[in-house]
Amino acid sequence: MPHSPDDFAPYAHTSLPRLLTTAHLLSGAPGDHREPTELVRRTLVRVCARWRRIPRDDVDFYVRRFLVKEYLRGSRGRARRAKAQRAVLVLLHWEGLREAEIAQLLGWSAGAVRSRARRGLAVHGDDAEHLRGLFAKAATGLVPLDVQLDAVEQRGRALRRRRRGAVAAVCALLLVPGIVFGGNRFMTGGSTDGSGGGAADVAQSPTRIVAPGERVDAVPGAQVWLTTDGKHWSTPEAPNQFLGLTDASAEDTYRNKYQDKYKDGYGSGRKVSVESGKPTVSVQPDPLNNTSYFLSGLYRGLSADPARVEVTVDDHRITGTVLTLAGSPGWGVWYARAPLSPEELKASSVDGGPTVTVYDAAGKAVARGGAAE
Structure with missing residues (x-):
C-alpha cells in the first residue's frame, strides 16, 4: 500500500540518526561532516520524490538502496570497486543484513556479494568482530548533522513534478504516431x-x-x-x-x-x-x-x-x-x-x-x- 505524502516527514525525522551514521561509515571519514550530510540529503530527496510509490512494508529496503546508489554515483573503475566493497562491509557488519538481502538491494548476484565481503574482511584480518568494533567506535559520539527536512521535501516535490512532466511529454510523442498509424489495428481487434x-x-x-x-x-x-x-x-x-x-x-x-x-x-x-x-x-x-x-x-x-x-x-x-x-x-x-x-x-x-x-x-x-x- 502506498504512503500518504504526510508520512514522509515523520519517517525521515525518525530515520535520520541511523541514516547519518551509515553515511558516515560509508564515507570512511567521520571527521568530515560535509560528505555524509550531502549523501543523506540527496538520498532523502530521491525517497521523497518516489514516496507515494514505495510499499509501506518495504521502506527501509528502498532507502538503503537509494543511499548506497548515491554513495556509488559518479565513481568509476578501481575507486568504484573499493567503494562497493566498503558498502558490502557496512551493510553486512553494521546494518546486519544477510548476503542474500544485500544482493537484492544492490542488484548483484549472491556470489558477487560474498566475494566482496570476503576480500574486504581479509583487509581487517578476517576478524568480523574487530571490524564491527571499528564501526561502533567510528559511530560513537557523532554530532547530529543539520539536514533541513523542509528543504528536502521541497526539492523532492519539485523532482516529482519534473518527472511527471517528462513522462507526459514522452507519452504525448508516442501517442500521435500510434493514433495515425495504429488505427486499423485498434479498429479490427484480433484473435485471442x-x-x-x-x-x-x-x-x-x-x-x-x-x-x-x-x-x-x-x-x-x-x-x-x-x-x-x-x-x-x-x-x-x-x-x-x-x-x-x-x-x-x-x-x-x-x-x-x-x-x-x-x-x-x-x-x-x-x-x-x-x-x-x-x-x-x-x-x-x-x-x-x-x-x-x-x-x-x-x-x-x-x-x-x-x-x-x-x-x-x-x-x-x-x-x-x-x-x-x-x-x-x-x-x-x-x-x-x-x-x-x-x-x-x-x-x-x-x-x-x-x-x-x-x-x-x-x-x-x-x-x-x-x-x-
Whole structure:
C-alpha cells in the first residue's frame, strides 16, 4: 500500500540518526561532516520524490538502496570497486543484513556479494568482530548533522513534478504516431485463441525492462525482481522466493516447500532445464486469496524477447506481463493474476495444470511449459 505524502516527514525525522551514521561509515571519514550530510540529503530527496510509490512494508529496503546508489554515483573503475566493497562491509557488519538481502538491494548476484565481503574482511584480518568494533567506535559520539527536512521535501516535490512532466511529454510523442498509424489495428481487434494470423492479431504481452534488483509491484500483494542469476518474488504467504537460471533443482525445491499446499493439485512441476540453447519456460502458482492466484515463471534460451506469453488453465486464457533485465536478452520473467479458487486449480491438475506458452513476434510458439511437462 502506498504512503500518504504526510508520512514522509515523520519517517525521515525518525530515520535520520541511523541514516547519518551509515553515511558516515560509508564515507570512511567521520571527521568530515560535509560528505555524509550531502549523501543523506540527496538520498532523502530521491525517497521523497518516489514516496507515494514505495510499499509501506518495504521502506527501509528502498532507502538503503537509494543511499548506497548515491554513495556509488559518479565513481568509476578501481575507486568504484573499493567503494562497493566498503558498502558490502557496512551493510553486512553494521546494518546486519544477510548476503542474500544485500544482493537484492544492490542488484548483484549472491556470489558477487560474498566475494566482496570476503576480500574486504581479509583487509581487517578476517576478524568480523574487530571490524564491527571499528564501526561502533567510528559511530560513537557523532554530532547530529543539520539536514533541513523542509528543504528536502521541497526539492523532492519539485523532482516529482519534473518527472511527471517528462513522462507526459514522452507519452504525448508516442501517442500521435500510434493514433495515425495504429488505427486499423485498434479498429479490427484480433484473435485471442492463438490460432491463425501473426502476433499482431492477438493481445501482446506488456514488457518492462528493469534494472537488477528493481522491485516491481506485479499485483497487489506480490512483488517480482530480477538479478543477473535469476528470478525473485514475494507473496503474502511466501516471501523472498528465488528461482535460478542455472539451478536445475530450483523448481523441485519450490514444489517440495509447498507440497502440502499443492499435493492434490499442482505438484508435478517440471524443472527449469539447464540444457544450453533449449528454450524453456516454468510456471509457479502462489495463492493470493481464496479467489485468485499469482502465476509467474522464468523463460530462458530464447533468441529474442517474447512478443506474447499466454497462460492456459482449463478454459481460462490469460496474457502475461514480461520483465527483462537491460542487456540480458534470451531470458526473463513473466507473471499474471488468475481468477481461480484452490478447487479450480486442483481440478485443472487432471489436464496438466497451468500451461504457459511463449510466442515470438511472428506468432510462433517458441517455448511451452507447465505442471505436467
